[in-house]
Amino acid sequence: MYSPTPDDWHEANRARWDERVPIHAASEFYDLDAFRAGKDALRDFELAEVGDVTGRSLLHLQCHIGLDTLSWARHGAARVVGLDFSEPAVDTARSLAADLGLGPDRAAFVASDVYDAAEAVPDRAYDIVYTGVGALCWLPDLDRWAEIAAALVAPGGFLYVSEFHPLADSFDDETGSTLVHDYFVRDPWVDTTPGTYADIDAPTVHNRSVEWVHPVGEVVTALAKAGLRIEFLHEHDVTLVPRYATLERHEDGYHRFPAGRPRVPLMYSLKASRPA
Template identity: 80%
Template structure:
Protein backbone atom coordinates (compact mmCIF):
# COMPACT_ATOMS: atom_id res chain seq x y z
CA UNK A 1 0.00 0.00 0.00
CA UNK A 2 1.06 3.61 -0.53
CA UNK A 3 1.86 5.60 2.61
CA UNK A 4 4.05 8.41 3.92
CA UNK A 5 7.66 7.35 4.39
CA UNK A 6 7.95 5.36 7.65
CA UNK A 7 10.79 6.28 10.00
CA UNK A 8 12.21 2.75 9.98
CA UNK A 9 12.35 2.38 6.19
CA UNK A 10 16.09 1.85 6.07
CA UNK A 11 16.24 -0.65 8.95
CA UNK A 12 13.33 -2.61 7.48
CA UNK A 13 14.91 -2.79 4.05
CA UNK A 14 18.33 -3.74 5.42
CA UNK A 15 16.85 -6.55 7.51
CA UNK A 16 15.01 -7.83 4.45
CA UNK A 17 18.13 -7.83 2.27
CA UNK A 18 20.39 -9.26 5.00
CA UNK A 19 18.08 -12.24 5.40
CA UNK A 20 17.92 -12.91 1.66
CA UNK A 21 21.66 -12.95 0.98
CA UNK A 22 22.21 -16.65 1.83
CA UNK A 23 19.07 -17.54 -0.15
CA UNK A 24 20.44 -15.70 -3.18
CA UNK A 25 23.91 -17.21 -2.83
CA UNK A 26 22.41 -20.72 -2.88
CA UNK A 27 19.77 -20.03 -5.54
CA UNK A 28 19.50 -21.26 -9.11
CA UNK A 29 18.65 -17.66 -10.03
CA UNK A 30 22.22 -16.44 -9.45
CA UNK A 31 23.93 -19.68 -10.57
CA UNK A 32 27.11 -18.83 -8.71
CA UNK A 33 28.80 -22.10 -9.70
CA UNK A 34 28.32 -21.16 -13.36
CA UNK A 35 29.48 -17.63 -12.61
CA UNK A 36 32.66 -18.90 -10.97
CA UNK A 37 33.23 -21.04 -14.05
CA UNK A 38 33.09 -17.98 -16.30
CA UNK A 39 29.46 -17.19 -17.04
CA UNK A 40 28.96 -13.52 -17.92
CA UNK A 41 25.90 -12.00 -16.23
CA UNK A 42 25.99 -8.55 -17.81
CA UNK A 43 23.25 -7.71 -20.28
CA UNK A 44 24.03 -7.25 -23.98
CA UNK A 45 22.71 -3.68 -24.07
CA UNK A 46 24.83 -2.73 -21.05
CA UNK A 47 27.99 -4.07 -22.66
CA UNK A 48 27.26 -2.15 -25.84
CA UNK A 49 26.41 1.10 -24.07
CA UNK A 50 29.18 1.11 -21.47
CA UNK A 51 31.81 0.02 -23.96
CA UNK A 52 35.35 -1.11 -23.28
CA UNK A 53 36.28 -0.83 -19.58
CA UNK A 54 39.88 -1.98 -19.98
CA UNK A 55 42.17 -0.07 -17.63
CA UNK A 56 39.34 1.98 -16.10
CA UNK A 57 38.20 2.32 -12.51
CA UNK A 58 34.58 1.49 -11.80
CA UNK A 59 32.39 2.08 -8.76
CA UNK A 60 29.21 0.00 -8.45
CA UNK A 61 26.61 1.54 -6.14
CA UNK A 62 24.13 -0.85 -4.46
CA UNK A 63 26.09 -3.87 -5.68
CA UNK A 64 24.35 -6.63 -3.64
CA UNK A 65 26.52 -9.80 -3.79
CA UNK A 66 28.82 -8.36 -6.45
CA UNK A 67 28.24 -10.50 -9.53
CA UNK A 68 27.83 -7.49 -11.84
CA UNK A 69 30.74 -5.71 -10.15
CA UNK A 70 33.05 -8.68 -10.63
CA UNK A 71 31.89 -9.12 -14.22
CA UNK A 72 33.29 -5.68 -15.03
CA UNK A 73 36.59 -6.71 -13.44
CA UNK A 74 36.65 -9.80 -15.64
CA UNK A 75 36.14 -7.55 -18.64
CA UNK A 76 39.32 -5.66 -17.88
CA UNK A 77 38.51 -2.87 -15.44
CA UNK A 78 41.67 -1.96 -13.59
CA UNK A 79 39.84 -1.74 -10.29
CA UNK A 80 36.22 -2.21 -9.30
CA UNK A 81 34.67 -1.11 -6.03
CA UNK A 82 31.28 -2.37 -4.91
CA UNK A 83 29.20 -0.65 -2.24
CA UNK A 84 26.13 -1.99 -0.48
CA UNK A 85 24.35 -1.30 2.80
CA UNK A 86 24.04 -5.02 3.64
CA UNK A 87 27.06 -6.42 5.47
CA UNK A 88 26.17 -10.05 4.58
CA UNK A 89 25.96 -9.05 0.91
CA UNK A 90 29.37 -7.39 1.06
CA UNK A 91 30.85 -10.43 2.80
CA UNK A 92 29.39 -12.67 0.07
CA UNK A 93 30.88 -10.40 -2.60
CA UNK A 94 34.31 -10.51 -0.96
CA UNK A 95 34.15 -14.31 -0.76
CA UNK A 96 33.17 -14.51 -4.41
CA UNK A 97 36.01 -12.19 -5.41
CA UNK A 98 38.47 -14.35 -3.48
CA UNK A 99 37.31 -17.52 -5.25
CA UNK A 100 37.94 -15.74 -8.56
CA UNK A 101 41.44 -14.78 -7.50
CA UNK A 102 40.64 -11.07 -7.39
CA UNK A 103 42.28 -9.34 -4.44
CA UNK A 104 41.28 -5.97 -2.95
CA UNK A 105 43.59 -4.19 -5.38
CA UNK A 106 41.33 -5.38 -8.23
CA UNK A 107 37.96 -5.80 -6.50
CA UNK A 108 37.13 -4.10 -3.20
CA UNK A 109 33.79 -4.10 -1.42
CA UNK A 110 32.60 -1.71 1.29
CA UNK A 111 29.54 -1.62 3.52
CA UNK A 112 27.79 1.75 3.56
CA UNK A 113 24.56 3.49 2.73
CA UNK A 114 24.61 4.77 -0.83
CA UNK A 115 24.12 8.35 0.36
CA UNK A 116 27.34 8.01 2.39
CA UNK A 117 29.38 6.68 -0.53
CA UNK A 118 31.78 9.67 -0.88
CA UNK A 119 33.20 9.07 2.60
CA UNK A 120 33.10 5.27 2.40
CA UNK A 121 34.82 4.36 -0.87
CA UNK A 122 38.63 4.23 -1.15
CA UNK A 123 39.01 6.83 -3.93
CA UNK A 124 37.34 10.21 -4.45
CA UNK A 125 36.34 9.68 -8.10
CA UNK A 126 36.01 6.94 -10.73
CA UNK A 127 36.07 6.67 -14.50
CA UNK A 128 32.70 4.90 -14.38
CA UNK A 129 30.01 5.03 -11.73
CA UNK A 130 27.65 2.15 -12.44
CA UNK A 131 24.29 1.42 -10.86
CA UNK A 132 21.43 -0.97 -11.52
CA UNK A 133 19.31 -3.02 -11.73
CA UNK A 134 16.44 -2.72 -9.25
CA UNK A 135 18.31 -0.16 -7.14
CA UNK A 136 16.62 3.24 -7.36
CA UNK A 137 13.29 1.96 -6.05
CA UNK A 138 14.91 1.48 -2.62
CA UNK A 139 15.85 5.16 -2.32
CA UNK A 140 13.50 7.96 -1.19
CA UNK A 141 15.51 10.95 -2.45
CA UNK A 142 16.63 10.89 -6.08
CA UNK A 143 18.12 14.43 -6.19
CA UNK A 144 20.33 13.50 -3.22
CA UNK A 145 21.28 10.23 -4.91
CA UNK A 146 22.16 12.06 -8.13
CA UNK A 147 24.32 14.59 -6.30
CA UNK A 148 26.10 11.77 -4.48
CA UNK A 149 26.69 9.68 -7.60
CA UNK A 150 27.75 12.68 -9.69
CA UNK A 151 30.31 13.72 -7.08
CA UNK A 152 32.08 10.38 -7.61
CA UNK A 153 32.43 10.70 -11.40
CA UNK A 154 35.93 11.75 -12.40
CA UNK A 155 36.39 14.48 -15.04
CA UNK A 156 36.10 12.76 -18.40
CA UNK A 157 34.19 9.88 -16.82
CA UNK A 158 30.53 8.97 -16.78
CA UNK A 159 27.68 7.52 -14.80
CA UNK A 160 25.81 4.59 -16.30
CA UNK A 161 22.40 3.57 -15.02
CA UNK A 162 20.34 0.56 -16.13
CA UNK A 163 16.96 0.17 -14.44
CA UNK A 164 13.52 -1.31 -14.66
CA UNK A 165 11.20 1.21 -16.24
CA UNK A 166 8.88 2.77 -13.62
CA UNK A 167 5.96 2.60 -16.05
CA UNK A 168 5.85 -1.15 -15.42
CA UNK A 169 4.80 -0.51 -11.81
CA UNK A 170 1.76 1.38 -13.04
CA UNK A 171 0.40 -1.48 -15.17
CA UNK A 172 -1.62 -4.58 -14.29
CA UNK A 173 0.44 -7.65 -13.46
CA UNK A 174 -1.39 -10.02 -15.78
CA UNK A 175 -1.11 -8.27 -19.13
CA UNK A 176 0.89 -5.06 -18.69
CA UNK A 177 -1.73 -3.28 -20.75
CA UNK A 178 -4.01 -1.59 -18.21
CA UNK A 179 -2.97 1.36 -16.04
CA UNK A 180 -3.76 0.48 -12.42
CA UNK A 181 -1.49 2.76 -10.36
CA UNK A 182 -0.33 6.36 -10.42
CA UNK A 183 2.92 6.77 -12.36
CA UNK A 184 3.70 10.02 -10.54
CA UNK A 185 3.03 8.85 -6.98
CA UNK A 186 5.71 10.07 -4.57
CA UNK A 187 4.54 8.12 -1.54
CA UNK A 188 6.29 5.03 -0.21
CA UNK A 189 5.09 1.60 -1.22
CA UNK A 190 5.06 -0.63 1.87
CA UNK A 191 4.84 -4.37 1.25
CA UNK A 192 4.94 -7.58 3.32
CA UNK A 193 5.45 -10.20 0.61
CA UNK A 194 7.52 -13.19 1.83
CA UNK A 195 10.13 -14.98 -0.24
CA UNK A 196 12.38 -13.34 -2.80
CA UNK A 197 12.66 -12.90 -6.55
CA UNK A 198 15.38 -15.56 -6.53
CA UNK A 199 13.16 -18.10 -4.71
CA UNK A 200 9.54 -17.16 -4.18
CA UNK A 201 8.96 -20.18 -1.94
CA UNK A 202 11.87 -19.53 0.42
CA UNK A 203 10.77 -19.21 4.06
CA UNK A 204 11.52 -15.68 5.29
CA UNK A 205 10.85 -13.67 8.44
CA UNK A 206 11.86 -10.11 7.59
CA UNK A 207 9.29 -9.43 4.88
CA UNK A 208 8.55 -5.75 5.31
CA UNK A 209 9.90 -3.54 2.53
CA UNK A 210 9.61 0.15 1.72
CA UNK A 211 10.07 1.27 -1.88
CA UNK A 212 9.46 4.29 -4.11
CA UNK A 213 8.58 4.87 -7.73
CA UNK A 214 10.70 7.45 -9.56
CA UNK A 215 9.55 8.68 -12.98
CA UNK A 216 12.25 8.70 -15.64
CA UNK A 217 11.97 12.47 -15.98
CA UNK A 218 12.81 12.89 -12.29
CA UNK A 219 15.97 10.79 -12.66
CA UNK A 220 17.19 12.60 -15.80
CA UNK A 221 16.50 16.04 -14.32
CA UNK A 222 18.30 15.16 -11.08
CA UNK A 223 21.41 14.00 -12.93
CA UNK A 224 21.47 17.14 -15.08
CA UNK A 225 21.00 19.34 -12.01
CA UNK A 226 23.94 17.55 -10.37
CA UNK A 227 26.21 18.78 -13.16
CA UNK A 228 26.33 15.77 -15.46
CA UNK A 229 25.74 15.96 -19.20
CA UNK A 230 23.10 13.53 -20.43
CA UNK A 231 24.58 11.54 -23.33
CA UNK A 232 21.55 9.34 -23.91
CA UNK A 233 18.34 7.95 -22.49
CA UNK A 234 17.41 4.62 -24.04
CA UNK A 235 14.22 2.67 -23.41
CA UNK A 236 14.25 -1.10 -23.87
CA UNK A 237 11.49 -3.57 -24.70
CA UNK A 238 13.07 -6.37 -22.64
CA UNK A 239 12.91 -7.38 -18.99
CA UNK A 240 15.10 -9.69 -16.92
CA UNK A 241 12.13 -11.44 -15.32
CA UNK A 242 8.48 -12.15 -16.23
CA UNK A 243 7.15 -8.86 -14.86
CA UNK A 244 3.82 -9.48 -16.59
CA UNK A 245 2.06 -12.73 -17.30
CA UNK A 246 1.93 -11.82 -20.99
CA UNK A 247 5.72 -11.71 -21.41
CA UNK A 248 7.51 -14.49 -23.28
CA UNK A 249 11.01 -15.78 -22.56
CA UNK A 250 13.43 -15.63 -25.48
CA UNK A 251 16.64 -17.51 -26.25
CA UNK A 252 18.78 -14.76 -24.72
CA UNK A 253 17.05 -15.27 -21.37
CA UNK A 254 15.19 -11.96 -21.54
CA UNK A 255 11.43 -11.49 -21.55
CA UNK A 256 9.46 -9.62 -24.23
CA UNK A 257 5.86 -9.00 -25.19
CA UNK A 258 4.44 -11.19 -27.97
CA UNK A 259 5.00 -9.77 -31.45
CA UNK A 260 1.28 -9.31 -32.03
CA UNK A 261 0.64 -6.80 -29.24
CA UNK A 262 1.70 -3.19 -28.55
CA UNK A 263 4.79 -2.79 -26.44
CA UNK A 264 5.69 -0.52 -23.54
CA UNK A 265 9.22 0.13 -22.24
CA UNK A 266 10.30 -2.47 -19.69
CA UNK A 267 13.76 -1.12 -18.86
CA UNK A 268 15.74 2.03 -19.51
CA UNK A 269 19.36 3.15 -19.44
CA UNK A 270 21.11 6.49 -19.06
CA UNK A 271 24.67 7.60 -19.70
CA UNK A 272 25.61 10.92 -18.12
CA UNK A 273 29.15 12.29 -18.32
CA UNK A 274 31.32 14.78 -16.50
CA UNK A 275 33.24 16.75 -19.13
CA UNK A 276 37.01 16.91 -18.85
CA UNK A 277 38.34 20.42 -18.13
CA UNK A 278 39.30 21.00 -21.78
CA UNK A 279 35.77 20.10 -22.90
CA UNK A 280 34.01 22.77 -20.88
Protein backbone atom coordinates in the same frame (compact mmCIF):
# COMPACT_ATOMS: atom_id res chain seq x y z
CA MET B 1 -0.55 0.09 -0.22
CA TYR B 2 0.75 3.61 -0.60
CA SER B 3 1.41 5.47 2.66
CA PRO B 4 3.65 8.11 4.26
CA THR B 5 7.28 7.08 4.68
CA PRO B 6 7.69 4.91 7.81
CA ASP B 7 10.44 6.01 10.21
CA ASP B 8 12.03 2.56 10.06
CA TRP B 9 12.17 2.30 6.25
CA HIS B 10 15.95 1.92 6.17
CA GLU B 11 16.11 -0.72 8.90
CA ALA B 12 13.23 -2.69 7.37
CA ASN B 13 14.84 -2.72 3.92
CA ARG B 14 18.23 -3.75 5.25
CA ALA B 15 16.75 -6.58 7.32
CA ARG B 16 14.91 -7.80 4.23
CA TRP B 17 18.05 -7.78 2.07
CA ASP B 18 20.28 -9.27 4.78
CA GLU B 19 17.92 -12.23 5.10
CA ARG B 20 17.78 -12.81 1.35
CA VAL B 21 21.53 -12.85 0.71
CA PRO B 22 22.04 -16.56 1.52
CA ILE B 23 18.86 -17.42 -0.40
CA HIS B 24 20.18 -15.59 -3.45
CA ALA B 25 23.64 -17.11 -3.11
CA ALA B 26 22.10 -20.61 -3.17
CA SER B 27 19.56 -19.90 -5.93
CA GLU B 28 19.47 -21.03 -9.55
CA PHE B 29 18.62 -17.44 -10.43
CA TYR B 30 22.13 -16.25 -9.54
CA ASP B 31 23.80 -19.64 -10.19
CA LEU B 32 27.10 -18.82 -8.49
CA ASP B 33 28.73 -22.04 -9.71
CA ALA B 34 28.15 -20.96 -13.32
CA PHE B 35 29.38 -17.48 -12.49
CA ARG B 36 32.58 -18.83 -10.96
CA ALA B 37 33.01 -20.92 -14.13
CA GLY B 38 32.87 -17.80 -16.31
CA LYS B 39 29.22 -16.89 -16.89
CA ASP B 40 28.78 -13.15 -17.50
CA ALA B 41 26.24 -11.36 -15.29
CA LEU B 42 26.01 -8.24 -17.47
CA ARG B 43 23.37 -7.55 -20.11
CA ASP B 44 24.33 -7.22 -23.78
CA PHE B 45 23.08 -3.64 -24.04
CA GLU B 46 25.09 -2.66 -20.94
CA LEU B 47 28.30 -3.99 -22.47
CA ALA B 48 27.59 -2.20 -25.75
CA GLU B 49 26.63 1.12 -24.14
CA VAL B 50 29.37 1.28 -21.51
CA GLY B 51 31.99 0.21 -24.01
CA ASP B 52 35.56 -0.88 -23.36
CA VAL B 53 36.43 -0.66 -19.66
CA THR B 54 40.01 -1.88 -20.02
CA GLY B 55 42.32 -0.08 -17.64
CA ARG B 56 39.53 2.03 -16.12
CA SER B 57 38.33 2.34 -12.53
CA LEU B 58 34.68 1.52 -11.84
CA LEU B 59 32.48 2.08 -8.80
CA HIS B 60 29.28 0.04 -8.50
CA LEU B 61 26.71 1.59 -6.18
CA GLN B 62 24.23 -0.80 -4.51
CA CYS B 63 26.11 -3.83 -5.77
CA HIS B 64 24.29 -6.58 -3.80
CA ILE B 65 26.47 -9.75 -3.93
CA GLY B 66 28.80 -8.32 -6.53
CA LEU B 67 28.19 -10.35 -9.70
CA ASP B 68 27.89 -7.30 -11.95
CA THR B 69 30.84 -5.64 -10.20
CA LEU B 70 33.09 -8.64 -10.70
CA SER B 71 31.91 -9.05 -14.30
CA TRP B 72 33.26 -5.57 -15.06
CA ALA B 73 36.60 -6.69 -13.62
CA ARG B 74 36.53 -9.72 -15.89
CA HIS B 75 35.94 -7.37 -18.82
CA GLY B 76 39.18 -5.57 -18.06
CA ALA B 77 38.45 -2.82 -15.54
CA ALA B 78 41.70 -2.06 -13.71
CA ARG B 79 39.94 -1.70 -10.37
CA VAL B 80 36.33 -2.19 -9.34
CA VAL B 81 34.74 -1.15 -6.07
CA GLY B 82 31.31 -2.38 -5.02
CA LEU B 83 29.24 -0.71 -2.31
CA ASP B 84 26.14 -2.07 -0.59
CA PHE B 85 24.34 -1.42 2.70
CA SER B 86 24.01 -5.14 3.46
CA GLU B 87 27.05 -6.54 5.25
CA PRO B 88 26.14 -10.17 4.38
CA ALA B 89 25.98 -9.12 0.70
CA VAL B 90 29.39 -7.49 0.90
CA ASP B 91 30.84 -10.56 2.65
CA THR B 92 29.47 -12.77 -0.14
CA ALA B 93 30.91 -10.45 -2.80
CA ARG B 94 34.33 -10.54 -1.14
CA SER B 95 34.20 -14.33 -1.03
CA LEU B 96 33.32 -14.47 -4.72
CA ALA B 97 36.19 -12.13 -5.57
CA ALA B 98 38.58 -14.42 -3.70
CA ASP B 99 37.17 -17.43 -5.58
CA LEU B 100 37.99 -15.64 -8.84
CA GLY B 101 41.50 -14.80 -7.69
CA LEU B 102 40.79 -11.08 -7.54
CA GLY B 103 42.47 -9.38 -4.60
CA PRO B 104 41.33 -6.10 -3.04
CA ASP B 105 43.65 -4.18 -5.36
CA ARG B 106 41.44 -5.33 -8.27
CA ALA B 107 38.06 -5.82 -6.59
CA ALA B 108 37.17 -4.20 -3.28
CA PHE B 109 33.79 -4.20 -1.53
CA VAL B 110 32.52 -1.71 1.05
CA ALA B 111 29.57 -2.02 3.43
CA SER B 112 27.90 1.39 3.48
CA ASP B 113 24.68 3.19 2.75
CA VAL B 114 24.74 4.73 -0.72
CA TYR B 115 24.09 8.17 0.78
CA ASP B 116 27.42 7.82 2.64
CA ALA B 117 29.34 6.59 -0.40
CA ALA B 118 31.54 9.67 -0.78
CA GLU B 119 33.10 9.02 2.64
CA ALA B 120 33.05 5.22 2.47
CA VAL B 121 34.73 4.32 -0.83
CA PRO B 122 38.54 4.11 -1.05
CA ASP B 123 38.93 6.63 -3.88
CA ARG B 124 37.33 10.03 -4.37
CA ALA B 125 36.67 9.71 -8.12
CA TYR B 126 36.14 6.93 -10.68
CA ASP B 127 36.23 6.74 -14.47
CA ILE B 128 32.86 4.97 -14.41
CA VAL B 129 30.15 5.00 -11.74
CA TYR B 130 27.67 2.21 -12.42
CA THR B 131 24.21 1.51 -11.01
CA GLY B 132 22.54 -1.75 -12.01
CA VAL B 133 18.93 -2.87 -12.21
CA GLY B 134 16.63 -2.75 -9.22
CA ALA B 135 18.61 -0.15 -7.24
CA LEU B 136 16.91 3.24 -7.46
CA CYS B 137 13.56 2.07 -6.10
CA TRP B 138 15.14 1.70 -2.65
CA LEU B 139 16.11 5.39 -2.43
CA PRO B 140 13.71 8.08 -1.17
CA ASP B 141 15.82 11.09 -2.25
CA LEU B 142 16.98 11.02 -5.89
CA ASP B 143 18.48 14.51 -5.82
CA ARG B 144 20.79 13.52 -2.98
CA TRP B 145 21.71 10.28 -4.74
CA ALA B 146 22.50 12.16 -7.97
CA GLU B 147 24.71 14.68 -6.17
CA ILE B 148 26.72 11.91 -4.50
CA ALA B 149 27.02 9.80 -7.64
CA ALA B 150 28.02 12.80 -9.76
CA ALA B 151 30.67 13.86 -7.26
CA LEU B 152 32.29 10.42 -7.55
CA VAL B 153 32.63 10.65 -11.35
CA ALA B 154 36.15 11.71 -12.37
CA PRO B 155 36.58 14.51 -14.93
CA GLY B 156 36.12 12.92 -18.35
CA GLY B 157 34.28 9.98 -16.79
CA PHE B 158 30.61 9.05 -16.72
CA LEU B 159 27.74 7.60 -14.74
CA TYR B 160 25.86 4.69 -16.31
CA VAL B 161 22.43 3.62 -15.05
CA SER B 162 20.63 0.43 -16.11
CA GLU B 163 17.18 0.11 -14.55
CA PHE B 164 13.70 -1.32 -14.67
CA HIS B 165 11.41 1.22 -16.31
CA PRO B 166 9.09 2.85 -13.74
CA LEU B 167 6.22 2.77 -16.24
CA ALA B 168 6.13 -1.01 -15.74
CA ASP B 169 4.90 -0.44 -12.20
CA SER B 170 1.80 1.37 -13.47
CA PHE B 171 0.20 -1.67 -15.14
CA ASP B 172 -1.67 -4.66 -13.73
CA ASP B 173 0.42 -7.69 -12.79
CA GLU B 174 -1.60 -10.19 -14.80
CA THR B 175 -1.61 -8.73 -18.32
CA GLY B 176 0.58 -5.62 -18.17
CA SER B 177 -2.04 -3.84 -20.27
CA THR B 178 -4.36 -2.05 -17.83
CA LEU B 179 -3.23 1.15 -16.14
CA VAL B 180 -3.87 0.68 -12.41
CA HIS B 181 -1.27 2.86 -10.65
CA ASP B 182 -0.33 6.52 -10.93
CA TYR B 183 2.99 6.88 -12.78
CA PHE B 184 3.79 10.14 -10.99
CA VAL B 185 3.07 9.00 -7.43
CA ARG B 186 5.68 10.11 -4.91
CA ASP B 187 4.51 8.15 -1.85
CA PRO B 188 6.46 5.05 -0.88
CA TRP B 189 5.17 1.59 -1.63
CA VAL B 190 5.05 -0.60 1.50
CA ASP B 191 5.15 -4.30 0.62
CA THR B 192 4.94 -7.41 2.81
CA THR B 193 5.31 -10.14 0.18
CA PRO B 194 7.32 -13.14 1.43
CA GLY B 195 9.97 -14.92 -0.60
CA THR B 196 12.17 -13.26 -3.18
CA TYR B 197 12.41 -12.82 -6.93
CA ALA B 198 15.22 -15.37 -6.92
CA ASP B 199 13.09 -17.97 -5.10
CA ILE B 200 9.45 -17.03 -4.66
CA ASP B 201 8.77 -20.03 -2.40
CA ALA B 202 11.67 -19.42 -0.03
CA PRO B 203 10.56 -19.17 3.62
CA THR B 204 11.33 -15.67 4.90
CA VAL B 205 10.68 -13.69 8.08
CA HIS B 206 11.67 -10.11 7.23
CA ASN B 207 9.06 -9.44 4.55
CA ARG B 208 8.32 -5.76 4.96
CA SER B 209 9.96 -3.36 2.53
CA VAL B 210 9.58 0.29 1.57
CA GLU B 211 10.17 1.30 -2.06
CA TRP B 212 9.74 4.34 -4.28
CA VAL B 213 8.80 4.79 -7.93
CA HIS B 214 11.03 7.36 -9.65
CA PRO B 215 9.77 8.53 -13.06
CA VAL B 216 12.47 8.71 -15.71
CA GLY B 217 12.13 12.49 -15.91
CA GLU B 218 12.99 12.72 -12.21
CA VAL B 219 16.16 10.67 -12.72
CA VAL B 220 17.34 12.70 -15.72
CA THR B 221 16.58 16.04 -14.05
CA ALA B 222 18.38 15.04 -10.84
CA LEU B 223 21.53 14.12 -12.78
CA ALA B 224 21.42 17.30 -14.86
CA LYS B 225 21.03 19.39 -11.70
CA ALA B 226 24.06 17.58 -10.26
CA GLY B 227 26.18 18.87 -13.14
CA LEU B 228 26.32 15.84 -15.43
CA ARG B 229 25.64 15.96 -19.16
CA ILE B 230 23.09 13.43 -20.39
CA GLU B 231 24.65 11.56 -23.32
CA PHE B 232 21.71 9.25 -24.02
CA LEU B 233 18.55 7.75 -22.60
CA HIS B 234 17.55 4.43 -24.16
CA GLU B 235 14.33 2.53 -23.48
CA HIS B 236 14.16 -1.24 -23.90
CA ASP B 237 11.16 -3.51 -24.56
CA VAL B 238 12.65 -6.39 -22.53
CA THR B 239 13.00 -7.17 -18.84
CA LEU B 240 14.87 -9.64 -16.65
CA VAL B 241 11.95 -10.99 -14.64
CA PRO B 242 8.40 -12.16 -15.48
CA ARG B 243 6.88 -8.87 -14.31
CA TYR B 244 3.52 -9.80 -15.87
CA ALA B 245 1.98 -13.22 -16.39
CA THR B 246 1.76 -12.57 -20.13
CA LEU B 247 5.50 -12.09 -20.65
CA GLU B 248 7.38 -14.81 -22.50
CA ARG B 249 10.97 -15.83 -21.72
CA HIS B 250 13.25 -16.05 -24.76
CA GLU B 251 16.48 -17.95 -25.33
CA ASP B 252 18.52 -14.80 -24.71
CA GLY B 253 17.18 -14.72 -21.14
CA TYR B 254 14.97 -11.66 -21.60
CA HIS B 255 11.23 -11.56 -20.99
CA ARG B 256 9.10 -9.96 -23.73
CA PHE B 257 5.45 -9.45 -24.57
CA PRO B 258 4.04 -11.90 -27.15
CA ALA B 259 4.58 -11.00 -30.79
CA GLY B 260 1.96 -8.65 -32.18
CA ARG B 261 1.13 -7.09 -28.84
CA PRO B 262 1.71 -3.34 -28.38
CA ARG B 263 4.96 -2.84 -26.51
CA VAL B 264 5.84 -0.54 -23.64
CA PRO B 265 9.31 0.17 -22.21
CA LEU B 266 10.25 -2.35 -19.53
CA MET B 267 13.83 -1.20 -18.89
CA TYR B 268 15.90 1.89 -19.59
CA SER B 269 19.54 2.87 -19.57
CA LEU B 270 21.30 6.23 -19.55
CA LYS B 271 24.78 7.67 -19.66
CA ALA B 272 25.68 10.99 -18.07
CA SER B 273 29.20 12.39 -18.32
CA ARG B 274 31.37 14.89 -16.47
CA PRO B 275 33.40 17.27 -18.67
CA ALA B 276 37.16 16.69 -18.63
